[in-house]
Structure formats: structure tokens, C-alpha cells
Amino acid sequence: MQPWGxxxxxxxxxxxxxxxxxTGLRDRLIALGVDAGLAAVGVASAELFAHTRDDLVGRRKxxxxxxxxxxxxxxxxxxDPRRILPGATSLVVGAWSYxxxxxxxxxxxxxxxxLPTRPAGRVARYARRDHYESLRLxxxxxxxxxxxxxxxxxxxxxxxxxVDRAAAHRAGLGxxxxxxxxxxxxxxxxxxxxxxxxDAPLPAVDPTERxxxxxxxxxxxxxxxxxxxxxxxxxxxxxxxxxxxxxVQAPGPFPEEYRRALGGWIYGCDECQQVCPVxxxxxxxxxxxxxxxxxxxxxxxxxxxxxxxxxLLAAHGRWYIPGRDPRYLRRNALVALGNVGDGGDPAxxxxxxxxxxxxxxxxxxxxxxxxxxxxxxxxxGER
Ligand code: B12
Numbered sequence: 345m346q347p348w349g350x351x352x353x354x355x356x357x358x359x360x361x362x363x364x365x366x367t368g369l370r371d372r373l374i375a376l377g378v379d380a381g382l383a384a385v386g387v388a389s390a391e392l393f394a395h396t397r398d399d400l401v402g403r404r405k406x407x408x409x410x411x412x413x414x415x416x417x418x419x420x421x422x423x424d425p426r427r428i429l430p431g432a433t434s435l436v437v438g439a440w441s442y443x444x445x446x447x448x449x450x451x452x453x454x455x456x457x458x459l460p461t462r463p464a465g466r467v468a469r470y471a472r473r474d475h476y477e478s479l480r481l482x483x484x485x486x487x488x489x490x491x492x493x494x495x496x497x498x499x500x501x502x503x504x505x506x507v508d509r510a511a512a513h514r515a516g517l518g519x520x521x522x523x524x525x526x527x528x529x530x531x532x533x534x535x536x537x538x539x540x541x542x543d544a545p546l547p548a549v550d551p552t553e554r555x556x557x558x559x560x561x562x563x564x565x566x567x568x569x570x571x572x573x574x575x576x577x578x579x580x581x582x583x584x585x586x587x588x589x590x591x592v593q594a595p596g597p598f599p600e601e602y603r604r605a606l607g608g609w610i611y612g613c614d615e616c617q618q619v620c621p622v623x624x625x626x627x628x629x630x631x632x633x634x635x636x637x638x639x640x641x642x643x644x645x646x647x648x649x650x651x652x653x654x655x656l657l658a659a660h661g662r663w664y665i666p667g668r669d670p671r672y673l674r675r676n677a678l679v680a681l682g683n684v685g686d687g688g689d690p691a692x693x694x695x696x697x698x699x700x701x702x703x704x705x706x707x708x709x710x711x712x713x714x715x716x717x718x719x720x721x722x723x724x725g726e727r
Contacts, residue, residue: 363547369493370546373436373486380482382438383535384528386515388548390432390541393423396510403581410585411594415507425541428505429498434546435539436486437508437515439526440479442470443534443627444635463685463692464642465677468589468612470536472639474662476502479538486540493544501538508537516549520557522579523567523616527560532623534632560622567616572605576616588613592676595666597706603713608684610643610676611663645685648677649695674699675710682714696723 370387377385400419403409415422425432479501487497500506509526512518517537518528525533557580568576575586584590589612591602598606617623635641648656656670665672678699685692699711700723715723 366545367547369544373489373540373546376485376489377436377438377482380485381440381478382482383441383531384439384517385486386437386512386517386549387546388435388437388511388515390425390429390435393507393510393514396507397423400507407585408577408581408583410583410590412584412590414504417504422505422507423510425506425511425539428500429496429541429543431496431543432541434542434544434548435511435515436483436542436546437511437517437537437539438479438483438486439512439517439528439535439537440475440482441531441535442472442475443532443632444469444472444639445632446635446641463645463681463689464608465610465645465648465680465684466608467610467640467643468614469534469617469641471612471663472641473636475536476538479536483538483540487542490540490542490544495542495544497540497542497544499538499540502536506539506541508539511539512537514548519560520580521567521620521622522561522565523571523576523620524580524582525617527620527622529560530622530626530629532620532626533617534623564621566619566621570619571616572607572613573602588615593664593666593672595672597709598675598679600713603679604683604717606676606679606683608680610645610648610673610680611660643677645677645681646691646695649674649681649699671704671707674707678707678710678714682710682717685714685718687715687718687720692718693720693723696720697726700724700726 374385374387397419400416400423404416409416421427425435480499483499483501487499490497501508509520512526513520518526521527521533523533526535526537527533528535561579565579568579573586573588575583577583586602588602588606588609591598592609592611592613651659653670656673657668660673661668681692681695687693696711696715699707700715702708712724715721
């Protein structure tokens with residue numbers, strides 16, 4: 345027998361590994377994840393997520409998913425890990441930190457104050473590089489170890505096949521914040537989450553260590569009141585139809601009533617995480633590591649509006665863009681430009697002129713909106 349695990353072939357039919365062996369394997373898997381850079385690793389049973397299924401179905405009925413599909417498309421599937429791996433018994437769930445210091449001081453929620461002379465679009469922290477890839481790579485040694493012992497193991501993260509937060513919660517990684525994010529005790533929410541689904545029987549973490557929904561947010565509800573569009577309609581309940589993080593990914597025109605609220609964001613939105621005292625305290629106690637020099641925290645809006653389709657997809661194709669159609673990046677950039685640009689700046693005026701005269705009614709309308717915001721309605725209708 346391997347020192348840290350039990351070979352599947354060594355297990356007689358219908359016999360499970362002893363509790364001690366299974367605990368040893370579980371602890372070994374957790375250690376492998378931590379060695380690979382995961383900030384936290386937990387283990388849970390792979391049984392159905394019945395409550396989550398009810399929540400998905402209930403929220404879809406209320407229209408709270410808007411046009412989003414993802415895990416909502418097929419709740420029967422996304423809440424049953426055995427659809428990913430028949431015979432699955434356990435989940436090993438990991439959290440990968442993307443907490444980094446900001447290249448520029450973060451503006452206060454609702455405030456936009458980019459100092460550079462050229463207007464800048466903001467990118468949410470999780471999207472500045474491919475943290476999902478790093479997470480997958482960190483989960484892989486766990487899967488490899490299990491496979492080496494003859495068990496089956498599949499890595500899933502940010503996949504429509506599993507509701508990652510429900511898995512993380514069951515595995516005891518943290519609690520559901522009122523902003524609906526999973527917060528790790530003392531560390532906050534700047535984490536992406538992923539899971540190894542396996543048929544190895546592993547003892548779950550002690551259920552008494554699991555935090556209840558909202559338990560550790562206490563009476564704080566800063567995220568609810570700070571959301572620029574009021575998208576958090578109740579603690580832990582998000583109305584995607586108003587969530588800026590969804591609206592920048594959604595097809596069609598950007599809803600006019602939320603354009604001002606978008607500020608400078610062009611992809612993602614971090615407002616409900618930035619205001620969270622748990623995140624702030626964690627940053628004070630343990631200042632985040634430096635951001636990568638090529639972190640793309642800010643994108644030059646005029647460059648973006650000038651770039652070809654190919655260049656945009658090469659730079660940002662990793663993002664979720666409806667139909668991989670770069671016009672949605674331009675749509676977001678025009679709204680952001682209307683919020684953070686300067687109507688007296690010749691380069692901004694040139695960009696507006698260009699997009700006011702393209703053969704794309706949606707972009708023309710967004711350019712006209714931006715021109716109006718910048719006091720340059722005179723540009724609309726110019727020939
Ligand atoms: C669809 C989706 C979105 C949608 C909708 C988000 C949503 N809240 O549902 C949009 C595009 C808006 C989005 C935005 C973001 N997302 Co997203 N998204 C997903 C995705 C694909 C599915 C989420 C899902 O199934 N939601 C369905 C609902 C039912 O689940 P829920 O919101 O978690 O609801 C739970 C709570 O309400 C809780 N609950 C129930 N009752 C109660 C009562 C109380 C009082 C409380 C507190 C909680 C509570 O139980 C519910 C589940 O049963 C997952 C990846 C995945 N495959 O799981 C990533 C995921 C959730 N997203 C993630 C991230 C990072 C983000 C953003 C921060 C990105 C950004 N900066 O722009 C924002 C955050 C916005 C927010 N406040 O949620 C991470 C979250 C990591 C974490 N620490 O929690 C995930 C897990 C991706 C990943 N693999 O890491 N996302």
C-alpha cells in the first residue's frame with residue numbers, strides 16, 4: 345500500500361477503505377493542494393445539492409437569472425456531481441487567491457477618479473489574468489494522485505456542470521456572504537473556487553466547522569447598500585438583471601438605466617467585494633502581494649476603441665464575451681468612456697466621431713449616449 349493512500353485495486357469488492365486509511369488519503373490530498381498553492385482545501389460528500397437546486401429553480405422562476413444560462417441551464421445537472429462522474433462519492437474543493445495590490449488606489453464605490461490623461465476602463469480583479477487556469481493546475485496534482493491509486497477523478501472549475509460555491513460551502517471552506525460570495529474566515533472573498541470530483545470515499549471535514557449562510561457577516565450589510573445598481577435584492581440573493589458583472593457580459597444593448605452606475609468598469613465589477621470589511625481587514629492585516637506588471641487592471645479606452653477585432657480577441661478573448669463578438673467590448677468601452685472621458689479631449693472626440701458613424705446601430709446609439717454624457721451632443725448628427 346502506498347504510504348498516503350489506498351489503491352482502488354487493493355480494496356476488495358464492496359469494502360471501503362478503513363476510516364484511518366481514508367483520513368490519511370484525505371489529509372494527503374489536502375496537503376497536495378496546499379503545496380500546489382491553494383489557499384484552502386476542503387473535502388465533502390458528492391451527494392446531491394438539493395437546496396441549491398431549489399434555489400436555482402426558484403430564482404429562475406422569479407427571473408433573477410435574467411438571460412443567464414450557466415448553472416441555471418440545467419439545475420438537475422449542475423447540482424448533481426454524479427452527472428460529472430458516475431459513482432462519485434467525494435469532492436475535494438480548493439480556493440485560489442487572486443488578491444493582489446492595486447496598481448492605482450481603488451476608487452471608492454460610486455466614485456471614478458482615474459488620474460491618467462487618457463481615459464481608462466477598469467477590469468475586475470478576477471479577470472486580470474487567467475486565475476482559473478492557475479486553479480486548475482493547482483487541483484490537478486490531487487486528481488493525479490487519486491488516479492495513481494486507481495480512483496477516478498475529474499477537475500471542474502467555473503464549469504456549468506457544478507455550482508462551485510455550494511461545493512465550497514459544503515467542504516467547509518467558508519460561509520456565504522450577503523454579497524453571495526464565499527468568504528474564507530479571516531481571508532475574505534478574493535478567491536476562485538474549483539473541485540476535484542472523485543469516486544474515492546473520503547471522510548468529509550467536520551460539519552461543525554461549517555458556517556451557516558450569512559452567519560459571519562453578522563449585522564453588516566455594506567455590500568447590499570453599496571451595490572451601484574441595488575442588484576443584491578436580499579442577503580445572498582442577486583438579481584442578475586441589474587448586476588454590472590452580468591450586464592457587461594450580456595448580449596444586446598447595455599440597459600440605459602444602469603449606464604451611469606457602470607462607471608469605468610468594462611469587465612466584471614468588484615464593488616460588493618471592495619466594501620466588504622472582511623476583505624479590508626485581511627488587506628490591512630496581511631497586505632496583498634504586488635499585482636503582476638501586466639495585470640491589465642486598467643485598459644486604455646481609446647486604444648480599445650481603436651483596435652481591430654483580431655487585436656481585441658487576442659487581448660481579451662479569455663473573457664466571456666457573448667458570441668465572442670468584440671462589439672460587446674466596444675459597447676462597454678463606449679459606456680465607460682461616457683462616464684470617465686473628457687468631452688474636451690481631441691482624442692476622445694475623434695473616437696466618438698468614429699463610432700457615431702459606423703454601420704452598427706447598437707454602437708452608434710452607445711456612442712451617442714457617451715457624447716451626451718460628455719456634453720458633446722453636438723457631435724451627434726454631424727456628417
Ligand atoms: C452565474 C455566475 C455569475 C453571475 C451570477 C452570480 C450569482 N450570484 O448567481 C454573474 C455573471 C453576475 C457573476 C458575477 C460574479 N461572479 Co460569478 N459565477 C457564476 C457561476 C457560473 C454560477 C453561480 C450560480 O450558480 N449561482 C446560482 C445561485 C443560486 O447561487 P448563489 O448566488 O451562490 O446563491 C447561494 C446563496 O444565495 C446561498 N443562500 C441561500 N440562502 C441564503 C440566505 C442568506 C442570508 C445568505 C447570505 C446566502 C444564502 O445559497 C445559494 C445557493 O443555494 C459560478 C461558477 C460555478 N460554476 O458555480 C461563478 C462564481 C460564483 N463567480 C465568481 C466570481 C468571482 C464572480 C464575481 C466576483 C466576478 C466579478 N468581479 O465581476 C462576480 C460577483 C457577483 C456576485 N455578488 O455574485 C466565483 C465566486 C468565488 C467566491 N469566492 O464566491 C465563482 C464561484 C466562479 C469560481 N469558480 O470561482 N457570476
